[in-house]
Amino acid sequence: MKKAVIEPITRLEGHGKITIFLDDNGKVDEVFFQVVEFMGYEKMVEGAPIEEVPRIASTICGVCRAVHFMASLKAGDGVFGVEPPPVAKKLRKLLLSAHHIEDHTEILYAMGLPDFIVGPTAPPEKRNLLGVAEKIGKDVVKDILNKRFAAARIVEILGGKTAHPAPAIPGGWAKSLKPEEVEEIRKLSDECLELGKRSVELFKEVVVNNPEYSKLLREEKFNVRTNYMGTVDENGNVAYYEGVQRIISPSGEEIGRFTGKDYLEFFSEKTLPWSYAKFPYLKKVGWKGFVDGEETPFCSVGPLARVNVSNGFSTPLAQAAYEEMVDFFGGKPIYNIFAYHWARAIEILNHAEEIKRLIEDPEITNSDTCTQLKEVVGEGVGIIEAPRGTLIHHYRTDENAMVTDANMVVPTTFNNGSIQMAVKRAAEYYLNDGKYEPEKLNLIEMAHRPYDLCLACATHAYPSQYGTELLIYSKDGKLIKRIRNT
Incomplete structure (x- = not known):
């Protein structure tokens, strides 16, 4: 037996x-597909005041800082049992949308395309x-x-600095927008809109209209059929800051909805000896290994998952682009991993x-940006849609x-x-002619890039304190320890 390592x-x-x-x-x-680094922020934030945790958590990653x-x-809102004023939510949403744009642009143009x-x-x-640039x-x-x-x-205007936002206040936001800042953001929003239009058109020009790449979008081998999860609003459209987390099966049937702490009713987590990143899976399905289709235990998240679980987008230009994408694939769910790039654009x-x-919004300059804190409830769950998909932070406090x-x-x-299944599919597609050629390795790496990996973000877990079952296996696949909260 031979081994190839990327x-x-x-x-x-x-x-x-990647070890093949x-x-x-x-x-x-x-x-x-092996994650070989470890961060451990779940332990780092223990003992910190909850109002400082957002600023600490933002340093997990220089890319994913704002999410x-x-x-x-x-989650800090939940610890104090408060709801932010309307303007505070709008400011948070504004920052989150700006962060999505800069993140998606980096991933699309520098990583994927x-x-x-x-x-x-x-x-x-x-x-x-x-x-x-040469092309x-x-x-x-x-x-x-x-x-x-x-x-x-x-992001800098709203967050105080570009790298790691500062104005975190449970129950609100630390600063209101000044009229001159509103005017600057108006002008900047025009630039963002042009970027969005160009990104959609460029993807269609470079990938969809290219016979070779269009074939990859339709290639059955790159269809990874899993469950999908994303956040939707009251109209069933894609939502990012707040909403209901919706899960559908590989065939598109709804199999669950949850908010807040109820995520624990749906997911368990498994560890394997060759990676520092855990494997969340659906409890009702149970761990079945790396299989796709109706028996899969996995739940994909991210831009394509948000497309699959929703009715589309609440804005007209994005909705038109969404309908064109769905029409290309002949309906939903869309399984092809390279469609993540299209959805990202x-x-x-x-x-x-x-x-x-x-x-x-006339209210965007309202100075009433914070709700007075109440007594400590002691537990909070924050769920948003990061560029890469559904993100959950859950804290308990004294x-x-x-x-x-x-x-x-x-x-x-x-x-x-x-990702494990996608990378294996790519290796089988490009290497199964029996000829190992090093120049083919990037073709295999192409299968992980649509998922917009952030491995620093993925390695914080310790044995779960929250009831999500942690299963530890030996190298030969035998269960050696089961840890759960009682």
Whole structure:
């Protein structure tokens, strides 16, 4: 038996590797997507005052900073049993949409599209943003980066700084918008809207209208059929800051809805000896290993999952793009992993439209940004949609609101099982001719990039304090320990 190792895997946030085992005939026997780093923020925040946790959690990742900030801030609302005023929610949503735009733009243009614009078998030194600039023009890429900066500037205005937002107050927001800031965001929102339009059109031009890549979008081998989860509003449209978490089966049937702490009724978590990232799975299905289809225990999240669980988008341009995408695939659910990139481009457009809507709200400059805190309830759950998918922060505190337990279930963790299957499918597709060629390895990596991995975000877990069952297995697959909260 032969072994091929891709280490480090490239164009993602964090450190991981892919190990491929080939049989004596050169056929793929097994593939492991391995997360080889550990962060452990669930322990780091213990003993911290809950009002400081958003600023601590934002340092988990330089890419995902605003979403960890926001989820933990929502959990802080719950610890004090308060609901933010309407304007505070709007300011939070405004920051979240701007963050989605800058994040999605980075992932789409710097991580995902080089495989399509430059070509998956181009030299490694060309498969990057500079290679993209050579293909589509330096001025085009400069303009895209400038428009991404417009979104980053909105985050800076609202959050006090670009890197790690500061104005976290349980029950509200630490600052109101000034009229001159509103005017600046109005102008920046025009830049974001142009970026959204260009992203959708560029994806269609480069991928959908290219016969070779269009074939990949329709290739059965790259259909990973799982359950899907995302947040929807009262109309069933995609929601990001608040709403109901909806789960559908691989066939599209609704199998559950929850909010808050009820996530514990749906998910358990499993560890395996070759990765620091856990594997959440649906309790009602049970652990069945890495299988897709109706028997799969996994629940995919992220842009494609949000498309699959929703009726679409609440803004007109994004909704039109969504309908075109669904029509291309002949309906939903859409299973092809490369469709994540398409959905990501549409979400840039959706968030740009949302920013324009929010900034025109007359209430956006209201100074009543915080609700007075009540007695400490002692437990809070914050759930939002991060760019990568559903993100859960769950905290317990003592009577002084000092954190005693923390649980973070992040999108890359939810997608961990799906990524394993996608990478194996790619290895089988490209290597099963019995010929191992190193230049094919990037073709295998193409299968993890649609999920927009953040491995730093995915490795915080300790044995669960919250009732989510933790199963520990030996290398030969035998269950050696079962830990659950009683």
